[in-house]
Amino acid sequence: MNLFNQLSVALLPFVPKVIVARFAKPYIAGEELSSAVVAVKFINNDGALATLDVLGEDITTREEAIASREECKRVISTITENALKSNLSIKLTQLGLKIDAEFCRSNVEEILSAANARNNFVRIDMEDHTCTDETLSVFRAVRKNYSNVGIVIQAYLRRSESDIRQLIAEKANVRLCKGIYTEPLDIAFKLKTEIQQNYLRLLRMLLEARMYVGIATHDDVLINGARTMIRDLGYRKEEYEFQMLLGVRTEKRKELLREGHRLRVYTPYGKRWYAYSVRRLKENPQMAGYVFKSMFGNG
Numbered sequence: 001m002n003l004f005n006q007l008s009v010a011l012l013p014f015v016p017k018v019i020v021a022r023f024a025k026p027y028i029a030g031e032e033l034s035s036a037v038v039a040v041k042f043i044n045n046d047g048a049l050a051t052l053d054v055l056g057e058d059i060t061t062r063e064e065a066i067a068s069r070e071e072c073k074r075v076i077s078t079i080t081e082n083a084l085k086s087n088l089s090i091k092l093t094q095l096g097l098k099i100d101a102e103f104c105r106s107n108v109e110e111i112l113s114a115a116n117a118r119n120n121f122v123r124i125d126m127e128d129h130t131c132t133d134e135t136l137s138v139f140r141a142v143r144k145n146y147s148n149v150g151i152v153i154q155a156y157l158r159r160s161e162s163d164i165r166q167l168i169a170e171k172a173n174v175r176l177c178k179g180i181y182t183e184p185l186d187i188a189f190k191l192k193t194e195i196q197q198n199y200l201r202l203l204r205m206l207l208e209a210r211m212y213v214g215i216a217t218h219d220d221v222l223i224n225g226a227r228t229m230i231r232d233l234g235y236r237k238e239e240y241e242f243q244m245l246l247g248v249r250t251e252k253r254k255e256l257l258r259e260g261h262r263l264r265v266y267t268p269y270g271k272r273w274y275a276y277s278v279r280r281l282k283e284n285p286q287m288a289g290y291v292f293k294s295m296f297g298n299g
């Protein structure tokens, strides 16, 4: 990464929101559910599936958590009404995890109940390491009553191998990603190659156990590794899926679809787009550089 882009990434939180909004556009389906419906229709027309996400994490009041829960239920019914090929992804901090884990669990159960009634599925995203244990325990608690729920494991966490072992024993539905939060060295791998190796090790464990895996990555090393494992283990198309983020590597997405893989696009929408957008821009240092150039008239 060149020095200018590196500096731009570090200074992103100080950029005015209107400028961030301009560059974040490709990553967000809009502020309203109606815009997200249009985006999912385009995704479905291309032969891909979607997972809708209502933006907004780290809320601080019960009222906000309840509002998020109700919006998630609206998403579930809207998916059915519009015959969209989509499920829902949720973040537990948005549903009250940091306020009261039991309150959060009951909010998740309400969403799962609505999804279950419409034969749909809900994925619980994984947030930073301060949420990992509680997220897994809410997942396990709701799974006693609902089977239409999956979890996410982050390959950058050193603990993930042991979590995966347990999730295999529980026959859970897992999305495997690298992980996006800045975590301390004692609990997380930092080198890109170490994270890739761990990702491939965990993916092999899941696939050899014949688990349904959401292979969430845009990294060619991981995509190629996954292609090889899927082929060698004789996986059928309906036994796994690739997953990508809206606005990232659209050509790669089309290539995987042409090869006949099932592929799901993570499609976030909502008024609380800022935190998600900054994370995406930080992953794309060149874009972070453009953000800064645009502030000074060179964009």
Ligand SMILES: Cc1cc2nc3c(=O)[nH]c(=O)nc-3n(C[C@H](O)[C@H](O)[C@H](O)COP(=O)(O)OP(=O)(O)OC[C@H]3O[C@@H](n4cnc5c(N)ncnc54)[C@H](O)[C@@H]3O)c2cc1C
Residues within 6 Å of the ligand: 124, 125, 126, 127, 152, 154, 177, 178, 179, 180, 181, 216, 217, 218, 219, 220, 222, 243, 244, 245, 247, 248, 249, 265, 266, 279, 280, 281, 283, 284
């Ligand atoms: C469907 C899905 C769900 C996810 N859910 C979670 C979750 O619950 N918890 C969590 O911590 N993380 C989640 N992530 C984020 C994930 O952990 C990574 O941060 C992110 O996917 C980037 O990792 P990568 O494997 O694509 O590899 P990278 O090495 O980061 O990216 C590979 C290549 O993809 C391209 N690319 C990647 N990101 C961008 C971008 N923003 N803009 C432009 N190009 C880009 C670049 O060409 C890059 O070289 C999710 C990712 C996906 C795809």
